[in-house]
Amino acid sequence: MDNMFDKLLHLPLFQGVSQERLSETVEKVPFHFLKFKRGDKIIDKGDKCTHVRFIISGKVKMTYESRKLKFSISHELTAPEVIAPDYLFGLDTSYPFTLRAIDECGILQVSKNDYVTMLQSDKVFVYNILNYLSRNSQMFKSQMLNAEQVTVTERLVMTVAAFTTQKSQNIVLEFRQRDLCRILGARRPALITTIEELTSKELIEVPNNSSIIISDRKKLLDCLRDVQ
């Protein structure tokens, strides 16, 4: 059980909460622990986000797919991590991605209503979720106000940033080149220049014409700051 508490205290939305408070919370609020086998679908695109969900063991793959074009972006998340808490509230509370277990993994879930009860039990919970959500909201505006030029490269990096999180690993974009051009509002030559530049800086890998792999998200996002 100590080991479990330790894990919970490392979850993004639980950070900074005292062990005492956490054990009080666990007594009051129903925590559901689920197990998934390798390859299992944990969340299907369109599922309602009724619970805040955490990965407490193992690794998952989150995949977003364009509805109209051949374009997808996937990334891996390793425990301890929270799963897209930005779909718990707001206009759209359906998950727009699928989530699969890469290897055996444990998920903790707390219903939306119980989570709000948790938020009321300790300010630290409140600070954590508000910080998490505000960061996303600030990013786009900040980028637009600081940019000297929003190039195809910047639009590509901003797109990667928006669909992934700080701890995302092994980010993979799969696309038909014409469709990636449409998503980025770019002409083919500009896209090719962008891909060549980022490849030469070792920020992306390009195994073929229809995919891009990003192994170090932070390094890619730093390149955005360089151009500012």
Next chain:
Amino acid sequence: MDNMFDKLLHLPLFQGVSQERLSETVEKVPFHFLKFKRGDKIIDKGDKCTHVRFIISGKVKMTYESRKLKFSISHELTAPEVIAPDYLFGLDTSYPFTLRAIDECGILQVSKNDYVTMLQSDKVFVYNILNYLSRNSQMFKSQMLNAEQVTVTERLVMTVAAFTTQKSQNIVLEFRQRDLCRILGARRPALITTIEELTSKELIEVPNNSSIIISDRKKLLDCLRDVQ
């Protein structure tokens, strides 16, 4: 005082709270009421966001300016409205805009810490702020996943959407055309086509080569949904 309660209950983050709970809150949490004269600067760019602030009477003008380029976007907000609560938390808690009183206006402010106390007193407060912040976070991803093509028009509309809110009025963009091209990552001919199209649909007005006026934000954003 009844009139004041009535005003408070219409503030975006207070909606749905019972009058009883609100009066309990006002007794416990320090609410500061400030008055500003026409033309007064209420918030300066770079000011720390230490309080959640609401417009309870009058009208204000919020202006964002690019740091490097000649590009600004301003809009008017009329009471009752909350002022950019997305800067209270997150990575950057400095306001990136200036806020001026258009006519005499009243501002209510609650310190960040007291606001978190309020959140803990009633779930409705929590739902309101989480809904507000999640909406911003979802918008960019939703647009990218639904688009058949992210054109210059869509990038312009998304930029307007990101910097304004549902109740924004009289939205004005001022720019050097070359710089707006840089912000949108567009060539000049594409920008001109976009401006002509939106003008002919009466979604924007173009008093001169360096400004755009949007009088109906909702109508402009609906045009985004049409192309999806």
